[in-house]
Amino acid sequence: MKRIIAAWIMTAGLAAAAQAQTYPTRPVSVTVPFAAGGNTDVIGRIIADHMSRTLGQTLVIENVAGAGGTIGAARISRSKPDGYTLLVGQVGTHGASVGLFPNLPYDPLSDFEHISQLSDTPVGLMARKDFPAANFQDFVALVKADPQKYTSGHGGIGSTSHASCLLLSNLIGASPPMVAYGGSGPTLIDLLGGHFDYMCDQIPHLVQHVRAGSIKAYALAMPSRSPALPDVPTTTELGMPLFQASGWNALFAPKGTPPEIIKLLNSAANKALDDPAIRARYAEMGALIPAPGPRTSEGLRLFIGAEIARWTPIIRASAQRGN
Numbered sequence: 001m002k003r004i005i006a007a008w009i010m011t012a013g014l015a016a017a018a019q020a021q022t023y024p025t026r027p028v029s030v031t032v033p034f035a036a037g038g039n040t041d042v043i044g045r046i047i048a049d050h051m052s053r054t055l056g057q058t059l060v061i062e063n064v065a066g067a068g069g070t071i072g073a074a075r076i077s078r079s080k081p082d083g084y085t086l087l088v089g090q091v092g093t094h095g096a097s098v099g100l101f102p103n104l105p106y107d108p109l110s111d112f113e114h115i116s117q118l119s120d121t122p123v124g125l126m127a128r129k130d131f132p133a134a135n136f137q138d139f140v141a142l143v144k145a146d147p148q149k150y151t152s153g154h155g156g157i158g159s160t161s162h163a164s165c166l167l168l169s170n171l172i173g174a175s176p177p178m179v180a181y182g183g184s185g186p187t188l189i190d191l192l193g194g195h196f197d198y199m200c201d202q203i204p205h206l207v208q209h210v211r212a213g214s215i216k217a218y219a220l221a222m223p224s225r226s227p228a229l230p231d232v233p234t235t236t237e238l239g240m241p242l243f244q245a246s247g248w249n250a251l252f253a254p255k256g257t258p259p260e261i262i263k264l265l266n267s268a269a270n271k272a273l274d275d276p277a278i279r280a281r282y283a284e285m286g287a288l289i290p291a292p293g294p295r296t297s298e299g300l301r302l303f304i305g306a307e308i309a310r311w312t313p314i315i316r317a318s319a320q321r322g323n
Helices: 002-022 039-055 067-077 091-100 136-145 160-172 184-192 207-212 259-273 276-285 297-320
Strands: 028-032 059-063 085-090 112-119 123-128 152-154 178-180 198-202 215-220 249-254
Touching (some): 028 039, 028 067, 091 160, 112 259, 123 160, 123 184, 136 160, 160 198
Parallel strands (some): 152 178, 152 198
Antiparallel strands (some): 085 249, 112 249, 123 198
């Protein structure tokens, strides 16, 4: 019996190795759990296009929006672990979700293989172009004086824009009404149209509108200024260093995907991140190349654990206040 078990283990190992050597033999489906046009979608398409050329097979983006990205993330967590179904997750699906959803249908740490962080996308505080505040200090004063008068919009419960504005509300001690949309793309459209007052969201898909004067930028929630928006002060400069937020993106596979395939995908993702053309595009849109640590599988897992620990108390405190 022991010989039979040993032979079976060896056969299974050889089969996995053979699969990794030939992978991929067909297109790979990559789920973006948000609507098209938002930051996660844009980053996912940039990296997927480059990885397609490296791997020799097309990585096909599929948008599966809903419930702050958790519908798409849950679907991937239940998918066959063969390397042909991947997920572009972010702080909402793998950080804030734990505090927001008591019955979250997956565990961000144990139900996925962690491949690589794909981007670091700092958050900015943006408002409609005719918002009356002249600067960040005026903005805080107005909102604190009459919080029910001003409304923020976000891309859905658990999205980066939702969690970031909850953090801002915690810090300034005011909780204005929040309006949920089906993604950052639709939210931005209504901000441009003046249908609500402000939002806290990732700057890459906001940069061109700030430059054009279509929306106001009051602050960037990061420690140093962004080359993409050099005239916009940071929250550190403005005396609110605790308002630091990023809508990072990362690549995941279902738990049990062979380690050889994870290693191959990690290599392809990092090749994209090291490409000067990708780095130039990131810089232009205001995204940052991730730090070396989370670009490894184990480093990403540790990073996500830290993000869960950071966001869970913020989310739960906001829920107790009725946000």
